[in-house]
Amino acid sequence: MRAFLPPLLACSLLSAWAAPVLRLKGEVEGPLVLTTPNLVVEGKGAVLRGKGGHTLSLLAPGIRVRGLTVVGAGSEEDFFEPDAAIYLRGCEGCLLEDVAVEEAPAAVRVEDSPGATLRRLKARGLGQSPGVLVYSSPQALVEGSHLWGFMDGVYVEYSPGMRIRENLLENNGRYGFHVMFSWGVEIQGNHSWGNGIGNAVMHGAENRVGENRLYGHKSPVGYGLLLQDERGTQVLDNLFAENTLGLVLMDAVQVRVAGNRFQENGTALRLTRERGENSAQVEGNAFGGNLYDLLVDDPLAKAQVVGNRYDRASGLPLPHLPTGSFALLLARQPELSLFALSPGVILWEAAEAQVPGVRLIALADPQAAPLDRDLSLSLWAFLGVVGGILWWWRRG
The missing domain is CATH 2.160.20 (Pectate Lyase C-like)
Structure with missing residues (x-):
């Protein structure tokens, strides 16, 4: 038995270091509040439904959510403090990837979450709140997302080094992207069209x-x-x-x-x-x-x-x-x-x-x-012909 202790001890240590995983299946009633650091949420095919306040709250560093659809949130549409399908606070380095949002005033609200990443988010809004609201979250990233029907597609305040990259921002009531009070922000490769x-x-x-x-x-x-x-x-x-x-x-x-x-x-x-x-x-x-x-x-x-x-x-x-x-x-x-x-x-x-x-x-x-430039060459050619004619005429 003693010969098996080192492998068992190694497995125990690996389990202690492995990130905890939460797998959601089918339809789940919200709100859901997560406070476990480095938690991985697998939501392939799962739908999280909410009726009041924020539907999914991520309140610890390093949480990763993939493949989840979030439907609904509370009715608060205040532009700066809306109810959101997904709310991040104190969520440094968190990741949302391949997430969809429907029927919520705001899709994602990010506060005090440096380095938070939103990748391939797909969300349609109700018209009065931002799709993604980022506040006081340096180095955050919104990438490859499709946001339409919100007041602003992406709204940012006090988030130096923020990156807004390769998103489709269309038919929002006011702005596609709207960045305020920030420096060193990179806005790269986005398509923004038809906004108010x-x-x-x-x-x-x-x-x-x-x-x-x-x-x-x-x-x-x-x-x-x-x-x-x-x-x-x-x-x-x-x-x-x-x-x-x-x-x-x-x-x-x-x-x-x-x-x-x-x-x-x-x-x-x-x-x-x-x-x-x-x-x-x-x-x-x-x-x-x-x-x-x-x-x-x-x-x-x-x-x-x-x-x-x-x-x-x-x-x-x-x-x-x-x-x-x-x-x-x-x-x-x-x-x-x-x-x-x-x-x-x-x-x-x-x-x-x-x-x-x-x-x-x-x-x-x-x-x-x-x-x-072809027109330029044509113009010079035309002037050359005219000059030649005038020279020939004067000589004659």
């Missing part, structure tokens, strides 16, 4: 918005992205398409806007002032099919516009002016947009682009290129 207003990053610093598709926000105040009261934030390699306003910088300082494509927006890029100041480096972007490429409603804005491509650029080695005095007037009197495509305004803007006023010359792009 658009997307916003506000009152933060050194955030990065990259490789997203932000499109189809067509309400009177709709925008692909609003940066408000931001410092040192980068907007890189995104698509802004079919928005009333593509990108709005409001009191945004030391912002870099580079490598983006602005396609078929009302106004592609707008700088406007509320109470602060604006400064931006706008370089290497492509502007095509927009009613206006650049609109500046801030006489003190410091915008360096250089090396962008425009469908209206001539292809000649001359500075291109992506805005005009009518655009400035339109910023103050939006009702004048009715005349934006009138022949008089078109002629006005064409003439002004060739001889910009003193106030606007600072916004001219000295290294502008045509959006279609």
Whole structure:
């Protein structure tokens, strides 16, 4: 018997270190409150139903929930303290993976849970609360999820280093993603479209918005992205398409806007002032099919516009002016947009682009290129033919 003691002791130690597992089957009545650290919840095919308050509460570090469907929660729709299908508090390093939520004011509410991960969450909302609400949870991650029908798809406060990656955020009442009072946030590779207003990053610093598709926000105040009261934030390699306003910088300082494509927006890029100041480096972007490429409603804005491509650029080695005095007037009197495509305004803007006023010359792009390089070559070929004809005519 003594010979078997070491293996038995080893098995006991392994059991002590192994994570406890809770397997849910069929339909389970909530609420369910979990307080065991590192608990693994396997919910393949299981449905957890709730009627009041939070349906599933995770209140210890390291809990992992996979494959569960949660239906229902309480009726509280307060935007900042809603009843949620799943509530995380003090749940550092917790994981929700392949979880679905239905018929709840908020899908997931995360508080004081650094490093919490939500992956492949699928949730449809009731319209008044956020789909995912993240508060005071540094380094949290929302990835590969589909959120629709909420007030905001993802709402974040005071969560530095948060990551919002490769999500589909559609048809939410206000914003697809909405980040507040945070810094070092990465918003990468998301598709956000058809939301009531658009997307916003506000009152933060050194955030990065990259490789997203932000499109189809067509309400009177709709925008692909609003940066408000931001410092040192980068907007890189995104698509802004079919928005009333593509990108709005409001009191945004030391912002870099580079490598983006602005396609078929009302106004592609707008700088406007509320109470602060604006400064931006706008370089290497492509502007095509927009009613206006650049609109500046801030006489003190410091915008360096250089090396962008425009469908209206001539292809000649001359500075291109992506805005005009009518655009400035339109910023103050939006009702004048009715005349934006009138022949008089078109002629006005064409003439002004060739001889910009003193106030606007600072916004001219000295290294502008045509959006279609083939068109540029065609233009040079046309000019060459015309020059040849004139030379032949004068010689004759």
